[in-house]
Amino acid sequence: MVLERLQQMASHITGQAVQHHPSDPLSTEEIAAAVAIVRQEYSDLFYNAVTLWEPRKMEMMRWLASPKTAPRPHRVADVVAIGRGSKVYDGLVDLDEGKIVRWELTEGVQPLITMEDLQIVESVVRKDPKVIEQCGLVGIPPQDMHKVYCDPWTIGYDERFGSSVRLQQALMYYRPHPDDSQYTYPLDFCPIFNADTQEIIHIDVPKVRRPLNTAPPINYHADAVAKDTGFRNDLKPINITQPEGVSFTVDGRTLSWQNWNVHVGFNYREGIVLSNITFNDKGNVRPVFWRMSLAEMVVPYGNPEHPHQRKHAFDLGEYGGGYMTNSLALGCDCKGAIHYMDAAFVNRAGEPQVIKNAICIHEEDAGILFKHTDFRDDSCTVTRARKLVVSHVFTAANYEYCVYWIFHQDGTIQLEIKLTGILNTYSLNPGESAAPWGTEVYPGVNAHNHQHLFCLRLDPNVDGQANTVFQVDAVQGEGAVGSEENFYGNAFYAKKTKMATMSTGMSDYDGSTSRTWEMANTNKMNPYSKKPVSYKLVSREVPSLLPKDGSLVWKRAGFARHAVHVTKYSDDQLHPAGRHVPQTSGEPSQGIPAWIAADPEGNLDNTDVVLWHTFGLTHFPSPEDYPVMPAEPMTVLLRPRNFFTQNPALDVPPSFSSTPSQVAAGKTGIKAIVDNLSRLAFGGKQEKGGSNDCGCK
Ligand SMILES: *[C@@H]1O[C@H](CO)[C@@H](O)[C@H](O)[C@H]1NC(C)=O
Ligand SMILES: *[C@@H]1O[C@H](CO)[C@@H](O)[C@H](O)[C@H]1NC(C)=O
Ligand SMILES: *[C@@H]1O[C@H](CO)[C@@H](O)[C@H](O)[C@H]1NC(C)=O
Ligand SMILES: [Cu+2]
Numbered sequence: 001m002v003l004e005r006l007q008q009m010a011s012h013i014t015g016q017a018v019q020h021h022p023s024d025p026l027s028t029e030e031i032a033a034a035v036a037i038v039r040q041e042y043s044d045l046f047y048n049a050v051t052l053w054e055p056r057k058m059e060m061m062r063w064l065a066s067p068k069t070a071p072r073p074h075r076v077a078d079v080v081a082i083g084r085g086s087k088v089y090d091g092l093v094d095l096d097e098g099k100i101v102r103w104e105l106t107e108g109v110q111p112l113i114t115m116e117d118l119q120i121v122e123s124v125v126r127k128d129p130k131v132i133e134q135c136g137l138v139g140i141p142p143q144d145m146h147k148v149y150c151d152p153w154t155i156g157y158d159e160r161f162g163s164s165v166r167l168q169q170a171l172m173y174y175r176p177h178p179d180d181s182q183y184t185y186p187l188d189f190c191p192i193f194n195a196d197t198q199e200i201i202h203i204d205v206p207k208v209r210r211p212l213n214t215a216p217p218i219n220y221h222a223d224a225v226a227k228d229t230g231f232r233n234d235l236k237p238i239n240i241t242q243p244e245g246v247s248f249t250v251d252g253r254t255l256s257w258q259n260w261n262v263h264v265g266f267n268y269r270e271g272i273v274l275s276n277i278t279f280n281d282k283g284n285v286r287p288v289f290w291r292m293s294l295a296e297m298v299v300p301y302g303n304p305e306h307p308h309q310r311k312h313a314f315d316l317g318e319y320g321g322g323y324m325t326n327s328l329a330l331g332c333d334c335k336g337a338i339h340y341m342d343a344a345f346v347n348r349a350g351e352p353q354v355i356k357n358a359i360c361i362h363e364e365d366a367g368i369l370f371k372h373t374d375f376r377d378d379s380c381t382v383t384r385a386r387k388l389v390v391s392h393v394f395t396a397a398n399y400e401y402c403v404y405w406i407f408h409q410d411g412t413i414q415l416e417i418k419l420t421g422i423l424n425t426y427s428l429n430p431g432e433s434a435a436p437w438g439t440e441v442y443p444g445v446n447a448h449n450h451q452h453l454f455c456l457r458l459d460p461n462v463d464g465q466a467n468t469v470f471q472v473d474a475v476q477g478e479g480a481v482g483s484e485e486n487f488y489g490n491a492f493y494a495k496k497t498k499m500a501t502m503s504t505g506m507s508d509y510d511g512s513t514s515r516t517w518e519m520a521n522t523n524k525m526n527p528y529s530k531k532p533v534s535y536k537l538v539s540r541e542v543p544s545l546l547p548k549d550g551s552l553v554w555k556r557a558g559f560a561r562h563a564v565h566v567t568k569y570s571d572d573q574l575h576p577a578g579r580h581v582p583q584t585s586g587e588p589s590q591g592i593p594a595w596i597a598a599d600p601e602g603n604l605d606n607t608d609v610v611l612w613h614t615f616g617l618t619h620f621p622s623p624e625d626y627p628v629m630p631a632e633p634m635t636v637l638l639r640p641r642n643f644f645t646q647n648p649a650l651d652v653p654p655s656f657s658s659t660p661s662q663v664a665a666g667k668t669g670i671k672a673i674v675d676n677l678s679r680l681a682f683g684g685k686q687e688k689g690g691s692n693d694c695g696c697k
Contacts, residue, residue, distance in 0.1 A: 021252050022055045022063075022073045023263050023275050028344045028352035034077035034093045035350040037100060045081040045089070048111040049320075050346035051267045053078035053092055056571045057290070057608075076101070080111045080580075086166045086196050088580070109580035110166050112269070112318050113154050116348045117168070121152035121193050125170050128200040134189045138427075139212040140174060149173045149182045151397040151424075154318040154582040155192065156310040157552060161202075163583040166195035169204075169310060171424070179224070180217040181627050183398065183425045184445055187212070190307055204307045210427035213444035220628040240336040246363055248388055250339055255361065257388045259648075260407045261285070264390055266343045266359060269575075270294055270457075271321035271392050272405060277461075279411055281644060287461040288535060289413075289638075294321065294403060295457035295612070296576045296591075298557040300547050301424070302449035303437040311424065311448070312553045315396040317581030321403075324394040325358045333393060333402075334360040360391050369409060369649055374660055378669030381657040383649070385409055398422040402631065410649040411640040415456060418631040423447040423621050439621045447621035451546060455559045455576050456613040456636060459569065460519035462643070463533050465608040468522050469505070469566045470496040472536070473513035503600035505566035509542035517564055517613075518641065522606055526642035537564075537611065538637040543618045555586025558593035560614045565592050568599065569608035576612055 020027065026034070031050050038045070055063075055073030062070040074096040081089045088109050092102040125131050126145045135148055150170035161167055170191045173182030188210040192202040217224075225231060248257035253264045259280040265273035270293040277289040294316065301311040315321060322343060328334065343358035369385030388407040393400060400421035406414040428434055428446040438448040460467045477491025485491070496518070499505040509515055520534035545560040547553035554561065559576035567573060575581075578590025588594060592612060615636055624630070640648065658667045 020075060021254065021263060022060060022075075023265050023273075024052070024253055025266050025344065026050065026052050026075070026077055028354060030075060030077065030095055031344060031346050031352040033095055033098075034079060035346065037093050037095075037098060038079060038081065038091065039350070041100060042081070042083075042089070042103075045083050045350070046348045047346045047350045048080040048082055048088075048114065048348075049078070049268050050080075050350075051078050051269070052076075052265070054571075057569065082111065082166075086110070086164065090579075106580070108163055109584075110154075110163060110582040111580050112320050112323075112582060113152070113168060114320070114323055114348065117195060118152045120195075120198060121168055121170055122150050124193060124198055124200065125150050125172070125191055128191065130203055131172075131191050131200060134191075134203060134205065135187070137209065138187055138189075140187075147175050148187075149175055150191075152193065153311070153313060153397065156312055157556060157583055157585050158192075158307070158310060159585075161192070163585065167201075167583065168193045168195060169307070170200075174212060176217060179219065179221065181219050181422065183422050184215060184218055184442060184627070185213050186425045186427045186445070188427045206305065208429070210429050210432075213427065215443040215445070218442055218627045242337045242363070246337045246339070247386070248339075248361070248363065250361070253341065255388075255390070257363075257407060258386070258409045258652075260388070262390075262407070264341065264359065264361070266322060266341070266392075268320045268322040268345050269316055271316075271325060271394060271403060272359060272390060274390070274405055277413070279640075279648075281648065286463055286643075288411075288640075289459060290461040290465070291457075291459040292405075292413075293457050294415075294417075294454055295574065296455040296557075296559055296581075297616070298451075298453050298553065298560055298577070299399075300451050300453075300545070300553045300557070302451075302546060303426070305437075308426070308448065309552060311450075312547075312557070313396065314557070314577055314581045315394075315399075315401070317575060317577050319396060321392075321394050321401070322358075324396055325355055326393045326395060327355050328357040328360045328393065334362045334389070334391065336362045336364065338362045358392055361389070363388055366408070369652060370647065373670055377660045377663050378671055379658045379660045379663045380670035381654050382670075383652050383654040383657075385649075385652075387414075395421065398424050409652050410647065411644065413638040415636045415638075416633055417454060418633045419452060419617075419619075420629050420631040422628055423625055424450070439623075441621050441623050441626040445626070447625070449618070449620050451543060451616060451618045453543070453545065453557070453560045453614050453616040456615065457574070457576070458519070458537070458611045458613065458638070460535060460609065460611065462519055462535050463521045463524050465569075466521065466523060466606045467519050467609055468532075468606050469499045469564075469604065469609060469611055470518045470520060470534075471499060471507045471564070472496050472516045472518055473510065475513060498605065499564075499566045500603070500605050501600070502567060502596045502602035502604065505596075505604050506562040507564045508544065509539075509563040511540065517611065519609075519611060526645065528645055529642045531642040533643045534641050535643065536637075536639045536641045537613060538639055539563075539613060539615045539635075541617055541634045542615045545614075546618065552586060555589055556581075556584055558586075558589040558591055559612055561593075563614055565596070565612040566604050567592065567595055567610050567612065568602045568604060569610050570595070573610065 053076040077093040079091040152168040155167040172187035174185040190204040191200045261278045273293045275291040339361040340357035341359040343355045366385035366387040369383045371382040373380040390405040393402045402418040404416040426446045434440040434446040438446045475495045477486040479486030481489030517537040518534040520532040522532045576591040
């Protein structure tokens with residue numbers, strides 16, 4: 001029968017034919033199989049997401065411990081589907097068994113808005129008579145409606161419309177010419193779109209009207225720049241060559257490089273998911289993190305005028321960082337020898353779709369790893385660093401977010417995010433001041449103040465699952481100047497505060513104490529320092545959430561209330577603002593605040609914990625950000641502390657090394673090389689190829 005055929009199809013996929021790693025994203029075949037199994041029982045559905053339901057941790061651990069006797073975790077699809085009348089279904093499909101194991105109608109929620117959902121809105125907006133009328137009022141005649149564009153956003157939450165109808169708000173723009181940036185021509189009104197009926201149900205019109213901007217276009221693409229200022233002509237090529245290939249290996253989706261081992265997953269929502277991260281410490285493979293990902297973000301805007309309070313996009317929970325990911329096929333995004341990975345998703349109709357080259361994996365030179373010169377004799381050792389970068393880039397309407405997960409040779413993991421793209425803009429009357437809630441970045445263009453707050457989910461596995469998180473502050477010795485314990489008043493130390501229970505497991509950033517957080521395994525001491533082995537979260541771009549306590553954003557984005565939350569591990573707690581984020585009122589708050597409220601006394605000491613870190617920046621736009629922003633980087637570091645017994649990168653071959661006795665015996669010191677290299681750079685009298693004699697690699 002059909003069901004048997006489906007079971008065969010599913011077991012063929014997960015059986016010997018293709019043996020997926022349990023953490024691998026669903027393949028196109030698995031997505032198709034999951035949809036086919038659902039269709040056996042339910043028709044007339046749109047598919048919002050079909051993604052890997054990750055194996056339960058205990059089950060996975062058991063299987064890892066004894067792969068021969070313990071059952072291999074099943075491949076399970078997590079399905080979100082939408083039926084007529086905004087009915088939302090959450091389901092699980094066991095692909096090994098070829099059957100639906102959970103199917104629920106979930107009331108009062110709206111799943112995220114997909115690219116396909118977004119693309120419908122513009123055509124509807126252009127035909128709507130009320131929108132045409134509003135366009136006329138700001139100076140756009142009906143025959144020019146093809147020049148009207150919109151960026152559809154989730155509505156966030158609007159108390160007038162609630163959560164039961166699936167809505168989007170259309171941020172309106174105009175393009176004088178199809179190649180002009182629309183962000184120079186924002187329109188002052190905001191239509192609201194009903195996704196069920198595919199019609200405009202309301203238009204928010206401001207009290208003060210603002211006509212269409214009359215400034216000339218300002219554009220960033222090459223044609224425009226060539227015509228305007230022209231290009232700089234003094235750049236010579238920089239070529240990256242890896243003549244012997246790359247230094248990493250990839251087995252399926254497991255990446256090995258410089259003692260690191262990591263599985264690279266991907267999903268529609270978080271984008272890259274790194275799991276089972278281990279470091280080979282001289283033959284001893286030590287677990288470091290079980291899983292890490294960017295789990296959520298919120299971008300609240302700071303203009304109090306209605307309806308701008310609705311602008312606070314949760315780009316991951318409301319749109320999906322994976323769904324919006326760019327295809328890096330052009331090879332412009334990473335330089336060098338690249339390994340790409342594709343990403344597979346479901347579309348609205350239930351068919352699998354592939355984004356080619358969604359993930360880029362490559363190595364980069366990373367400057368000096370360590371160096372020391374003995375000032376008395378010119379002997380020197382300098383070792384250059386290399387880094388491995390796993391990256392993807394996603395476009396959230398106007399903004400680009402470039403996400404780089406970086407592995408270093410010294411055991412450090414770094415998350416770097418670069419912000420680029422275009423500011424969200426609003427109209428301005430001639431002579432009107434954009435201050436204090438925004439900046440006039442170009443004549444007639446108001447870019448509102450906003451924040452970009454990212455939530456990093458870290459599931460530490462520092463030499464095992466039983467971990468404890470400490471807040472670490474640099475503080476003065478308590479004794480007053482002149483006291484016995486601190487006579488000269490110069491004493492200071494690292495004060496550690498254990499984050500012991502769910503209700504107390506939260507903390508804010510404090511730059512004045514150089515605050516960091518340690519994920520420690522208190523069962524294992526470093527033999528030298530007698531301190532627990534740990535990984536330290538070092539993050540210095542940590543603004544507090546500016547929307548006030550009790551505000552709409554504060555209620556909806558509970559994760560952003562503190563820089564760090566620690567929670568007890570639970571398989572189902574992946575989404576810090578809730579599973580379905582669009583149109584949540586925040587009453588009650590979903591995600592982290594709800595988990596804490598459910599278990600306030602939950603123990604966090606020496607157990608399996610998750611650390612949630614909210615970081616980012618507050619963006620006061622300025623003309624330099626326009627018409628496209630130069631990328632602004634932000635960095636978070638995860639550094640081994642008391643984890644190793646010495647610099648773990650000592651065994652990286654040096655670029656140059658000489659001992660005092662070698663220099664005394666006639667070997668080159670560092671100064672000779674410096675001279676030779678500088679002569680070469682400026683093409684002096686030095687003969688070609690001279691640099692090869694200097695001993696630098
Ligand atoms: C450097 O790269 C450019 C552009 O890809 C190429 O045309 C050129 O031949 C390369 N030069 C060398 C020395 O490899
Ligand atoms: C995790 O990594 C270790 C070594 O790096 C490996 O032995 C183990 O099988 C991996 N587990 C999974 C689930 O990939
Ligand atoms: C540096 O260059 C000079 C002459 O250009 C040469 O005699 C000398 O051997 C070079 N030294 C090294 C260390 O390559
Ligand atoms: Cu910004």
